[in-house]
Structure formats: C-alpha cells, structure tokens
Amino acid sequence: MDISTGCNRSARLRQCFIAVAMSGASVAIAATSAWKPERTVEFVIPATSGGGQDRTARIIQKILHDDAALSVPINIVNKGGGGGNIAYSYLQQFKGDGHYLATATPGLVTNSILGTSVINYADFTPVGVLYSEYTGFAVNADGPIKSGADLVDRLRKDPESVTFAFGTSRGNANHIAAGYLAKLAGVDVKRVKVVVFKSSIEAVTALMGGHVTVVPTPTSTYVPVLASGKLRIVAVASPTRQGGAFAQVPTWKEQGLDIVMPTFRMLIGPRDMTAAQLAFWDQALGKLVRSPEWKKELDENDWDSTYLPSSRSRTFLGEQAQRYRTLLVELGLVK
Numbered sequence: 001m002d003i004s005t006g007c008n009r010s011a012r013l014r015q016c017f018i019a020v021a022m023s024g025a026s027v028a029i030a031a032t033s034a035w036k037p038e039r040t041v042e043f044v045i046p047a048t049s050g051g052g053q054d055r056t057a058r059i060i061q062k063i064l065h066d067d068a069a070l071s072v073p074i075n076i077v078n079k080g081g082g083g084g085n086i087a088y089s090y091l092q093q094f095k096g097d098g099h100y101l102a103t104a105t106p107g108l109v110t111n112s113i114l115g116t117s118v119i120n121y122a123d124f125t126p127v128g129v130l131y132s133e134y135t136g137f138a139v140n141a142d143g144p145i146k147s148g149a150d151l152v153d154r155l156r157k158d159p160e161s162v163t164f165a166f167g168t169s170r171g172n173a174n175h176i177a178a179g180y181l182a183k184l185a186g187v188d189v190k191r192v193k194v195v196v197f198k199s200s201i202e203a204v205t206a207l208m209g210g211h212v213t214v215v216p217t218p219t220s221t222y223v224p225v226l227a228s229g230k231l232r233i234v235a236v237a238s239p240t241r242q243g244g245a246f247a248q249v250p251t252w253k254e255q256g257l258d259i260v261m262p263t264f265r266m267l268i269g270p271r272d273m274t275a276a277q278l279a280f281w282d283q284a285l286g287k288l289v290r291s292p293e294w295k296k297e298l299d300e301n302d303w304d305s306t307y308l309p310s311s312r313s314r315t316f317l318g319e320q321a322q323r324y325r326t327l328l329v330e331l332g333l334v335k
Contacts, residue, residue, distance in 0.1 A: 035276035037099050041074045043267075044102040046087035047168050048080035051199030052221045053103040056130065056265050063293045069284045080198035083111055083169030088119050094270045098277030101127055104268045107172040109321045113328055114171040121321065125273040126313030128266060128285045131303040134238035135177040135261040136219040136246065140210055141232045148235040148255040151214060152185045159191040165203040165212035170196055171333055176324070177216045177237050177261040179331040184257045189331050207231065218263055219246055220301035237261035242302045264306065264320070266313065278310040285309070 043057040054076070061074045079087035084107050094100040104121075112120030139145040145154065155162050159182070166174035179189045197203040200217040201224075207215045208230040219236060226245055233249045236242055237259045241251060252259040267285070269277070288294050289307045298305055308316055328334040 035098065035274065035280050037070060037072045037280075039099060040072055041070065042077050042100050043074055044087050044091050044100065045076060045078045046080065046084035046102065046104075046107075047078065047199035048202060049076075049078050049199075050201040050224070051167060052201075052218055053105065053265065054078060054199065054201075055220070055224075057103055059294075059297050060130075060288060063288055063291055064284060066293065067287060067291060069287050080168065083107065083116055083196070085111070085117050085119060088117075088124070091268075091270050092119070092123065096272040096274065097270055098273050098280065101267045101269050101281070104266050105168075105172065106263055106320065106324060107169045108268070109317065110171040110173075110176075110324050110328065111169055113321070113325050113334055116170065121268075121317045123271060124268040125271060125278070125310070126266065126317055127269050127273075127278065127281050127310050129306055129308035129313050129316055130265050130267065130285075130289070131298060132262050132264045132306045133218045133220055133301070133303050134236055134242065135174060135216050135263065136222060136233050136249070137177075137181070137235045137237070137252075138204065138207060138215045138217075138222060138231045138233050139213065140207055141230050143210070143213075143232075145214070145234065146232070148250065148252060148257070151234055152181070152255075152257070154213075155182060155185045155187050159187045160193060162214065163193045163195055163212045165195045165197060165206055165215050166217050167197045167200040167203055170194065171328060173261060173263040173324075174200070174216045174218075175333075176327050176331065177259065178214075179333070180259050180261070181216075181252075181257065183331065184259065189333070201225075204231070216261075220303060223301060244300060244302050246302060266308075282309045282311075 045054050045057055047053045057076050064070050079090055087102055091100055091102045108121050111117035145151050164178040182189050182192045195212055200221045203215045204225060206212045235252045235255060236246060236249050238251050239260050
C-alpha cells in the first residue's frame, strides 16, 4: 500500500507535496523586508542534539552565517522530550516575536490528532517548509536480520520479539511506517512494540548497542554513523531507489511491500508573527534554498527540495493534517 495518501502525481517525493516553482518563490521574496532581527535568534529543536532536526538547524545556521543573510548570531536550543511538547511550549512564550523559530516534523500534526498533546500546528506561525525525505529501516549489522524479508518473517513468526525504536513521539511518520510494515506483513498493528526516544539519533545509538531491533527514521539520520559499520539499512520506504550512500538499499516495493513514507521538515514561529517578520524570513530562507551550499546538502543527504514560503505553508500543514488523520485511522491508532 502506498501510504503517501492523496498523492496522484509521479514517484518523486516532491510530487507528494505541494509543487512550487522556484521562480514564483523568488518573486515572492524579492521585496526587502522592513524588519530584521535585532538580537540573537534562537532555533528551538524538539529533540536532543545529533538527530535529524538538530542537524538541519545547524546546517541552516552555518549557511545563513556564511552567506551573511543574518547580522546577528543564531543559537541552537535543544529541548527534547515530551513528544516535542517541551520545545513547543517554550516557543509559545514568545508570541509575535520573530527572533524565535523551531524545527517541526509531522509529529507537530500527529500529536494533536492522537490526543497526546493539546498543542497543534494552528498554535504557531508556519515560516517555511524546507525539504522532504523518506523513511529508512535499519537493523544492527551483527544481528540475524539481513534483509527486509528477514524482518517481515520475524514479525510474522513472533511480533513481540521485534522492537521498533524512533524519536520523538508516537503516531509520527516513523510510527506510521512501522505500522504499515506490520499491517502488510499480516500482523495486528497493536501488537507492534515501540520505544520512543528523545531524538532519532538516540534510537539509532540504542540499535547499534543491540538494545532494540529496528529503527525506522528519515535516511539522513543515518548519514553520520554509516561509516561505523554497525548498521544495516534493509529497506527504504520510497517509490524508487535513493542515491548516494543509499543507492544499494532496496525499496520496500522491490521486496514486495507497497510502503511509501515521505516526511517533511520545516520551520515554525510563535503565534502572531507579523507580515514584516515573515517577509524577512521568506527572504532569508529563499536565499538559503538557492545557495550552492544548501543544494550540496540536499544531494549528500538525499533530501528532496520541497521548499514552500510562509504564505503557502499554512495550507500545506492543513493538507498534511487531513492526510495523517486518514493514515492513523486506517492503522487503528485513531477512531
């Protein structure tokens, strides 16, 4: 089952989200902003250091500084735990202040759908969708699971013997991908054992230590630790094979299971940011996504450029909320 529900275009991930012609985005950000940061900017990360969201923020921090897009420092503030609620509660304290941004993933949407948080995407100002990527499934390289087929066989024989680990909250895109693997393997999704860590990199560390069975998480999370030789990526939930470090990893489709799981990364700000503040960030992020440095990061991490400026991001989040609710209902995790 292709779980990129609602996507009726071609296989690449950008067709699973809102397509935006960069020429149009360039026009939107061309005007000079009447506001700019006057003091240190904080990027709030709803995960511990080293994970995918943390890496994204640090890449943006470096490029914005190197390109002189900002004249003030950017501080990275990690507030992991609580399924993102700790970070998002902190962000809510700075209503209308464009000096505070946070990274966000589908967990911002799914937490409220699941009822695990009273905070949802409507409590914030969408600043921009940055990129999208697919979920990779990794096991311990020294363990008995050598392929996606081995993982499916083990699930079918003894579901309780397989522990899925991921960050940062239940019901997010990683959890949905694991749920669909179980469902297509003929296993009751509610029997699937999951362990939630404060970040995906913590889950990967537990996997390398032999403490969990499998980690489903966006593929770029694995990039910093692939050289350790302690991981084996057995499948990627993408419509076609990825490039770079994952070129030799088969998709689930190649292994007989129609699982496609795209996910997104974006920046949000506190409620009631002004038009001038959003114009500044549209300009800064527009410059970022056009830079050679950012394009290099996209290539090296196998990220798909699905940039959306602030004006389009609110609609995007609304569409993703409908999509994830449908998926979670189908998995029986939401009524």
